[in-house]
Amino acid sequence: MPSLSPSSGQSGLSGRTPPSPSEALTVYVVDDEELIRTSLQGLLRSMQLDVRTFGSAEEFLAAPKVAGPACLVLDVRLRGESGLAFQQSLAHRGLAHLPVIIMTGHGDVAMTVQAMKAGARDFLEKPFRQQEMIDAVIGALEADTRRLAAERSLDELRSCWADLTPREREVLGHVAAGRMNKQIAGDMGIAEITAKIHRGQGMRKMRSRSVADLVLKMQALDVIRRAA
Incomplete structure (x- = not known):
């Protein structure tokens, strides 16, 4: 059997x-x-x-x-x-x-x-x-x-990250750390306008409209560590 x-009451198929x-x-x-x-x-x-x-x-x-x-x-x-x-x-x-x-x-x-x-x-x-x-x-x-x-979703993030240039990745690392364009430019030895351009291009490629969203995506990719 x-x-x-x-x-x-045949309710088994109505849940x-x-x-x-x-x-x-x-x-x-x-x-x-x-x-x-x-x-x-x-x-x-x-x-x-x-x-x-x-x-x-x-x-x-x-x-x-x-x-x-x-x-x-x-x-x-x-x-x-x-x-x-x-x-x-x-x-x-x-x-x-x-x-x-x-x-x-x-x-x-x-x-x-x-x-x-x-x-x-x-x-x-x-x-x-x-x-x-x-x-x-x-x-x-x-x-x-x-x-x-x-x-x-993770595969799409990996594809976005792969599209970044090495300089864009470096700039986004500073962005995720909360640094401003002027600070990023000073740390990297580049012009502030250049840092701003790389930042804008990187954020666009990562499809991030905020730093908080960028941080979450970079954490998902294990590019940066999650806060303890």
């Missing part, structure tokens, strides 16, 4: 809704029981999610991965390598970023702690309600959506 319990980024939202399900895979696939597809099911960790690893937001629903007791062992190996397989939801029919405190220490977002014990799985999956997809947005 499926290990999903229906929510009372949280998936985030809506431009990419499809993907859920990988790894469970060696076909009935569980089929049940989860039907449930999650009703949420307009792209659901990809696998009977083993090996099948999942061999399959292509999407570039957009995704999460992994993983059963603890798989044939061969256990789900917990596989979860702990994700970092070495280049999948440390993937939010993981662990499910099991034989959970205990030690197993839960082990899964959480390895980075699992949720630990669901079978049979669980549909709404519990929906909430866990949507929470994981929201987290991965935020991760991707942060990575793209």
